[in-house]
Amino acid sequence: MLSAAVVLAAACTQYAFAQNTNTSIFSPASTPSHSIFSLSMFVLAITGGIFVVVGGLIFYAAVRFRQRPDDDGSEPPQIFGSNQIELSWTIIPVLIVVVLFLATARMIFAIQDAPQPAAALEVTAIGHQFWWEFRYPALHITTANELHIPVSSVDAPRPTFLKLTSADVIHSFWVPRLAGKVDLLPNRINELWMDPQTAGLYEGQCAQFCGVEHAKMLLRVYADTPDQFAAWVKREQQQGMQDPAVAAGRHEFESQACMNCHAVAGTSAHGQFGPDLTHLASRKTIASGAAENTTENLERWIADPDLIKEGSLMPSMHLTPEKVREITAYLNTLQ
Amino acid sequence: MAGGSIPVPGGLGGAAEVTRPEAFEGTWLEKLHSWVVTVDHKKLGVMYVLFALLFLLVGGIEAMIIRIQLLFPDNHFVSAETFNRLFTMHGTTMIFFVAMPLVFGFGNYLMPLMLGVRDMAFPRLNAFSFWMSAFGALLLYYSFIGGVGLQGAGNAPDVGWWAYSPLTARAFSRGHSTDYWALALIVSGFGSIGTAINFIATAFCMRCKGMTLFRMPLLVWLYIVTAGLVILAVSPLTAAQVMLTIDRYLGGHFFDTQAGGSALVWAHFFWIFGHPEVYVLVLPAFAIMNEVIPVFSRKAIFGYPAMVAASVGIGFVSLGVWAHHMFTIGMTSIGNAFFVLSTMLVGIPTGIKIFNWIATMWGGKIRYRTPMLFAVGFLVQFLIAGLTGIILSVAPFNWQLHNSYFVIAHFHYVIVGGILFAIFSGIYYWFPKVTGRMLDERLGKWHFWLFLIGFHVCFDVMHIPGILGMPRSIYTYEADRGWTTLNQIVSVGAFIQAIAIAIFVYSLVHSALKGRVAGPDPWDAWTLEWATASPPPPYNFATEPVVASRRPLWDLKHPNDPDEPLEEG
Numbered sequence: 001m002l003s004a005a006v007v008l009a010a011a012c013t014q015y016a017f018a019q020n021t022n023t024s025i026f027s028p029a030s031t032p033s034h035s036i037f038s039l040s041m042f043v044l045a046i047t048g049g050i051f052v053v054v055g056g057l058i059f060y061a062a063v064r065f066r067q068r069p070d071d072d073g074s075e076p077p078q079i080f081g082s083n084q085i086e087l088s089w090t091i092i093p094v095l096i097v098v099v100l101f102l103a104t105a106r107m108i109f110a111i112q113d114a115p116q117p118a119a120a121l122e123v124t125a126i127g128h129q130f131w132w133e134f135r136y137p138a139l140h141i142t143t144a145n146e147l148h149i150p151v152s153s154v155d156a157p158r159p160t161f162l163k164l165t166s167a168d169v170i171h172s173f174w175v176p177r178l179a180g181k182v183d184l185l186p187n188r189i190n191e192l193w194m195d196p197q198t199a200g201l202y203e204g205q206c207a208q209f210c211g212v213e214h215a216k217m218l219l220r221v222y223a224d225t226p227d228q229f230a231a232w233v234k235r236e237q238q239q240g241m242q243d244p245a246v247a248a249g250r251h252e253f254e255s256q257a258c259m260n261c262h263a264v265a266g267t268s269a270h271g272q273f274g275p276d277l278t279h280l281a282s283r284k285t286i287a288s289g290a291a292e293n294t295t296e297n298l299e300r301w302i303a304d305p306d307l308i309k310e311g312s313l314m315p316s317m318h319l320t321p322e323k324v325r326e327i328t329a330y331l332n333t334l335q
Numbered sequence: 336m337a338g339g340s341i342p343v344p345g346g347l348g349g350a351a352e353v354t355r356p357e358a359f360e361g362t363w364l365e366k367l368h369s370w371v372v373t374v375d376h377k378k379l380g381v382m383y384v385l386f387a388l389l390f391l392l393v394g395g396i397e398a399m400i401i402r403i404q405l406l407f408p409d410n411h412f413v414s415a416e417t418f419n420r421l422f423t424m425h426g427t428t429m430i431f432f433v434a435m436p437l438v439f440g441f442g443n444y445l446m447p448l449m450l451g452v453r454d455m456a457f458p459r460l461n462a463f464s465f466w467m468s469a470f471g472a473l474l475l476y477y478s479f480i481g482g483v484g485l486q487g488a489g490n491a492p493d494v495g496w497w498a499y500s501p502l503t504a505r506a507f508s509r510g511h512s513t514d515y516w517a518l519a520l521i522v523s524g525f526g527s528i529g530t531a532i533n534f535i536a537t538a539f540c541m542r543c544k545g546m547t548l549f550r551m552p553l554l555v556w557l558y559i560v561t562a563g564l565v566i567l568a569v570s571p572l573t574a575a576q577v578m579l580t581i582d583r584y585l586g587g588h589f590f591d592t593q594a595g596g597s598a599l600v601w602a603h604f605f606w607i608f609g610h611p612e613v614y615v616l617v618l619p620a621f622a623i624m625n626e627v628i629p630v631f632s633r634k635a636i637f638g639y640p641a642m643v644a645a646s647v648g649i650g651f652v653s654l655g656v657w658a659h660h661m662f663t664i665g666m667t668s669i670g671n672a673f674f675v676l677s678t679m680l681v682g683i684p685t686g687i688k689i690f691n692w693i694a695t696m697w698g699g700k701i702r703y704r705t706p707m708l709f710a711v712g713f714l715v716q717f718l719i720a721g722l723t724g725i726i727l728s729v730a731p732f733n734w735q736l737h738n739s740y741f742v743i744a745h746f747h748y749v750i751v752g753g754i755l756f757a758i759f760s761g762i763y764y765w766f767p768k769v770t771g772r773m774l775d776e777r778l779g780k781w782h783f784w785l786f787l788i789g790f791h792v793c794f795d796v797m798h799i800p801g802i803l804g805m806p807r808s809i810y811t812y813e814a815d816r817g818w819t820t821l822n823q824i825v826s827v828g829a830f831i832q833a834i835a836i837a838i839f840v841y842s843l844v845h846s847a848l849k850g851r852v853a854g855p856d857p858w859d860a861w862t863l864e865w866a867t868a869s870p871p872p873p874y875n876f877a878t879e880p881v882v883a884s885r886r887p888l889w890d891l892k893h894p895n896d897p898d899e900p901l902e903e904g
Contacts, residue, residue, distance in 0.1 A: 021817035023804025025735040033735075040732045047722040054689060058714050061696040065632070066703060076700050080899040081638035085694070086687065093686040097679045100729065105672045107731045112668040129507075169502045170598055172663060172738060176804040180734020183664045185599065186501060186592035190665035203816075207663075207738045207806040209495045211502060212415050215809035310415050 022203045023176050029202065030178040030194045031159075032111050039107045046100065111180075114193060121149060121160045127171030127184035127206070129313055130213040131275055131288040141236045142263075144275030145288045147221045150229040152195035159195035169211065175204030175221050183208055196223035205289075212311030218289025239266030240278045241333050249330025252323050261314070264334065274314060280334045287312065298328045374458035375873055379465045380444025381769060384762075386469055387436035392840070393476075394428035397421045399833055402826040408814035418810035419493040420512075424475075426496030427516065430612070431523055432472040434750065437758050438619040439468070439530050442558045444769065446534065448864035448871060449552045451543030451880035456536035464529035471523025478515035492516035495808060497609065498579075500590035500601035505583050514583065517576040524573040531565035534558050543863070545882040549643075552862045552885070553636060556643050557622035560650040564611045564618070567654060572608035575601065602664060606657035614653040617749065618646060620717075620757035621688060624710055627760050628692050630860045631707035632699030635886065635898065638691045645684035645691075652681050662733045671730045678728035685721055689714065704858075705779030709760035712787055716752030723748060723798070738808075741801025747794050759786075759839070766843075767857045771869040772850030778842035786835035793828025796821055861886035861898075 028034040125147070126133040135142050149160040164173055166184040174181035178194040196202065206217035224232055250267070253259065259269035265278040280286075283293055290309045291297040297308065303324045305312040319327070361369070370378055401421055404412045413421065443461065447454055455461045478491045490512040494502050503513045538551065538559050579601075581587035588594040590601045629636045636642060659678045662671055692714060701707060723745040727733050736742060759782075766774045800818045812818050856865040865888055867876050884890055884898035 021803050021815075023816055025802055025804065036731045036735055039729065040726075040735070043726055043729050043732060047725055051718065051722055054686075054693075054718055055715060057693050058689075058711070058718065061693050062701065062711050065696055065699050065701050067633075067700040071700060075633050075893070076698055078635050078896070078899070079637065079694075079698065080635050081641065081691075081694075086638050086641045086691075089690040090683065090687055093683045097676075097682060100725070101676050101679055104675050104729045104731065108668050108671050108675070111731055112671070169507055170499050172806075174738075174804070174806065176735060180731060181663050181737060182734070185665065187595070187597070188599070188665065204804065205806060205809075208499070209419075209502070209808035211507065212419060212493075214419075215415065215811050218813070 022201070025176045027177055029198055030196045032179040032194060033177055035107055035111060036180055039103060042103060043100065046096065050096070116161050116193070117157060117159065119156075119158050120193070121158060122163070123147065123149070123160060124163045124165070125173060125184065127164075127166040127168070127173075127210070128273075129168050129211050130206070130217040130309070130311075132217075132219060133167070133275065136233075139233055139237065141233065142276045143236060143279065144283075145218075145220065145285065146283050147219075148224055148229065148232050149194075149196070149221060150226055151197060151199050151223045153197060157195065159193050162192045162194075164190040164192060170208050171206045171210050171217070172208035173204075173219070174207040175202050175219060177202050178204075178221060181207045194221075196221075199223050199225045199228070203289075213309050216288060216290040216309050218285075220285065220289055235282065235335070236279055240264040241335055242266070243330075243333045246326070246330040246333050249326035249328070252319075252327050253330055256317055256319070256327075257315075258317075258327070277331065277334055281332050282335050295328055295332060298331060299324050302327055374454075374462045376443050376447050376455045376458065376461060377769075377871060377875075379461055380440045380442075383436045383440030383443060383465060383468075386472070387433045387440060388840075388843075390428050390432040390436075390472060392836070394425050394433055395833060395836060397425040397428070398829060401425065402829040404810060405812070405822045406826050408812050408816075408819055410811055413810075415810045416493060419495075419808070420491040422808060423492045423495055423498075423516075427475065427492070427520075428472075429750070430496065430616075431520060432468070432475070434616045434754060435523075435527060436468055438561065438616060439464075439527070441619060441623065441758075441761055441765075442534055442561070443530070445765070445864060446537055446555055446558060447541070448768075448867070448875055449555055449862050450537070450541060450546055451863045451876065451882065452537075452541045453874040453876070455533050456541050457533050460529050461533050464526040464533065467526030467529070468523045471519045471521075471526065474522060475515055475519035478512055490515065497605055498601075499605075500579070500596070500598045501592040503579060503583075503601075504591050504593070506593060514580065517579050517583075521573055521576045521580075524569050524576070527565050527569045528573075531562035531569075534562035535566075543880050543882065549640070550882060550885050553625035553639065553642055553646075554622040557618045557625065557646050560646050561615050561618045561622075564615045564650055564653065568608045568611035568615060571604055575604035575608070578604075599664065602661055603657070606660045609660060610657040611653050613746075613749065614649060616754050618649070620713070620754040621646065623757045623761035623764070624692060624713060626860075626862065627706045627710045627764050628695050630764075630858055631702045631704065631710070632696045633702070634695055634699040635889075636691070637694035637697075638687075639885065641687055642691055645687045648684040649681060652677060652684070656681060659728055659730075659733070662730045663737045675728055675730050679725065682721060682725055689718060689721075704763075705774065705776060705783060706760045706764040706858075708780070708783045709756045709763065712783070713753055713756040713760065716748060716756060716790075720745065720748035720753050736801060738806050739801035740805045740807060741798050743807050744794050744797035744801060747797070752790055752794065759783075762843075764858065765864075766846070767853030768864055768869045768871070770847050770850070771853055772846055773853050773857060774846045775842050775850060778838055778845070782835050782839045782842060785838065786832055789828050789831030789833075789835055791828070792831060793825050796824045796828065800825075856888070859892075861889040863887060866891075 026037065028037040122138060124135040124137060132145050134144065134147050150158050152158045164182055164184040165188060166186045168186065171184040172181045173184060173192060178196055179192055182190050182192040184190065200223055202221040202223065204219040206214055206219065210217065254268055259271050261271040261274035263270050263272065263276045263278065285291060286293045286298060286301055287309045291301065300307050303319065304316040305314040370382065373379065400413060401418065404410055404418055443455065490510050492512040492515060494508055494513055498516065501507060538555050578587065578589040582589055582591050588596040590596045590598065592598050625636055625642065656674060656678045658666060658670065658674045727736055727742065727745060763774050763779055800821045803817055805812060805818050853869050855867060855869050863880055866880060880887065886898040890897045
């Protein structure tokens with residue numbers, strides 16, 4: 001039974017490694033997640049060792065001292081205890097605790113108290129029911145749900161330092177391959193940093209239950225090469241596109257309640273309650289990652305958000321299909 | 336205190352003969368009335384356990400719906416809102432209305448019998464406490480009624496069983512669902528505190544002749560520590576619920592962040608309750624193990640004083656570990672390091688206990704009846720649960736694992752693999768005492784093996800989606816995350832456990848009506864509850880027992896080889 005358990009545990013660990021998902025804590029891609037990964041392997045080795053030894057003792061005692069069929073019915077010798085033995089199996093766990101604690105404390109200080117280098121990018125992340133707002137104070141950019149950060153390298157380290165807070169309830173920022181999670185609390189600023197070395201998309205999601213649509217509060221972090229990032233910043237800093245071909249859609253957008261919650265830079269839409277839409281068309285997803293950013297999905301979303309994300313705080317405006325198409329056409333131009 | 340020199344009293348030997356089993360004559364209405372108005376600790380104990388088993392089925396059904404919903408990505412078996420209500424109710428039910436009443440039921444039934452006395456110290460308080468707990472549960476479930484019915488799930492709470500502020504503020508939780516939750520826990524909280532006071536008073540003031548503190552069965556010691564923790568842990572929870580209700584209706588701002596209140600303060604209050612609560616539940620599981628393992632190994636418990644010290648030690652340390660539930664909430668590095676250390680320290684007395692149980696089995700002649708099967712299951716699973724606990728106490732590792740399915744797997748390992756296995760062991764062990772009939776061994780083995788297999792299929796596998804980044808409390812998940820197969824295996828394991836529970840319930844009913852007659856002492860055991868009839872009559876003993884050691888019935892059965900004289904003798 002014990003060997004079965006060990007095999008099972010090994011198989012599970014193997015499976016966890018083999019799964020090439022973009023959210024596995026065992027495929028770290030950034031300094032904090034790497035450090036946590038090494039520490040966790042050390043901890044798993046120690047706890048695994050304890051399991052084999054103590055589990056083996058339980059198994060041995062359970063089998064070796066079972067009542068045999070030819071038992072004479074007499075009671076076994078009664079042993080009441082031994083202070084020496086008690087002492088020895090107190091001291092060994094104490095030593096293990098000391099080792100584990102020192103290794104852990106070292107890592108806590110290394111990650112949590114890491115100094116912020118001058119080259120670091122600062123981003124403020126604000127949790128909302130059920131989406132993410134990202135502000136780049138030095139770059140004067142506001143965007144939503146898809147966080148773009150530069151890759152960092154050993155030669156030119158450029159980590160990203162996040163300041164985390166919330167506009168409503170508690171959320172939690174968790175992109176497993178980049179860093180451990182940190183909660184976003186109202187009236188409070190928490191911090192988190194990461195420095196992905198490889199460009200690409202890193203996924204995660206809100207990890208603190210925050211209401212009806214908590215499950216669809218997904219999170220996408222794009223680590224861009226320096227050129228990509230510079231280009232992205234440049235585009236984001238521009239005002240919303242003004243295309244006369246979609247004037248009808250823009251008019252509709254600005255005369256409906258849309259602009260009470262959403263902002264499009266350079267227009268009269270200044271709403272703060274929902275995601276900034278100035279560059280919506282350049283994002284890969286809508287509804288905080290719940291659906292791909294296609295014309296069809298956008299039309300469904302505008303017609304009735306509950307179809308894509310039940311319990312979303314965006315109301316259905318009961319627009320005619322014609323108006324939905326016009327607004328979608330306008331939003332599609334917001335590159 | 337001259338322990339060894341007190342002769343084995345003759346009165347005890349006759350106790351079982353002169354004490355007649357309870358035989359109540361009357362119509363069924365009179366019978367029902369006798370249960371409603373009773374202040375007898377045994378009837379209240381049985382009602383606690385039956386009440387808990389009823390809610391175990393309710394909470395279990397909620398778990399099954401959760402597992403059906405998670406069989407497929409983007410499943411729509413239930414709506415997001417219903418799912419949120421279900422996991423909130425599942426957690427609240429299982430902790431407050433299954434685990435706690437099971438613990439109190441065992442304590443109520445067993446403590447006076449083991450101490451050789453007629454009843455608890457405060458029988459009326461005891462009845463009051465039970466009915467408070469029961470009405471708390473009814474109040475919580477009343478929230479399901481009304482509103483938009485079950486698939487809209489009425490007004491059942493949907494804020495998680497930890498109910499983090501400010502999600503519970505009126506701005507984010509409209510209607511009365513959160514109020515049902517808060518009021519239900521206030522009401523049942525008073526019941527819990529009353530019971531805890533009763534346990535302590537009974538153990539310290541109501542022991543029979545010769546029963547010194549260090550001759551008490553270990554179960555009683557564990558219940559003293561448990562009761563102390565209940566008083567220290569449930570009080571802050573009750574206070575927090577009152578504060579929450581003040582926030583919601585009287586314009587208080589304790590947790591109302593929009594008016595400058597603090598979300599962090601709620602988290603502290605909740606976990607100052609929440610962590611000792613784990614020990615409130617697990618210490619009684621230890622207590623049952625301390626009775627079952629020696630009897631079925633045919634040996635005295637190894638290291639009784641060390642076991643007492645370890646239990647008291649766990650109680651003290653457990654009061655200083657709560658913020659290990661909050662490593663991601665933004666504490667300072669020093670704060671995090673402190674709670675890492677305090678949490679790891681719990682592992683030391685817990686380890687001592689496991690070693691002592693192994694040493695008790697060592698050199699014994701272990702009889703594998705159903706109670707002992709569950710006890711060995713407990714040992715292995717509790718070891719694993721403890722080790723994943725150590726893993727979670729490593730704060731940086733916790734930053735990854737916190738609120739993931741790894742945590743869900745860990746605490747179900749503690750509560751199901753540890754506590755529930757111990758409770759099952761206890762039910763199989765004491766059922767003959769309570770009903771006078773044996774639980775069916777064949778059905779018991781079916782129950783054990785199916786439940787064991789289902790448990791491991793479900794909860795071993797459940798660790799992995801957590802490692803692969805699956806957070807808790809999500810009603811659905813993305814298809815491309817690699818979690819689908821794992822969730823399906825977990826669900827299959829859950830369904831197997833449900834079958835095992837069905838067998839268990841059938842066996843309980845069947846055996847209570849038609850089981851083999853047990854007699855006063857079917858397990859050849861050593862503590863005082865086996866020195867009276869099964870079921871014991873009101874007031875338990877026809878003659879007051881006098882004891883000379885920790886195992887009075889051993890002394891009686893082996894006059895030439897009495898139990899170990901007390902060290903301080």
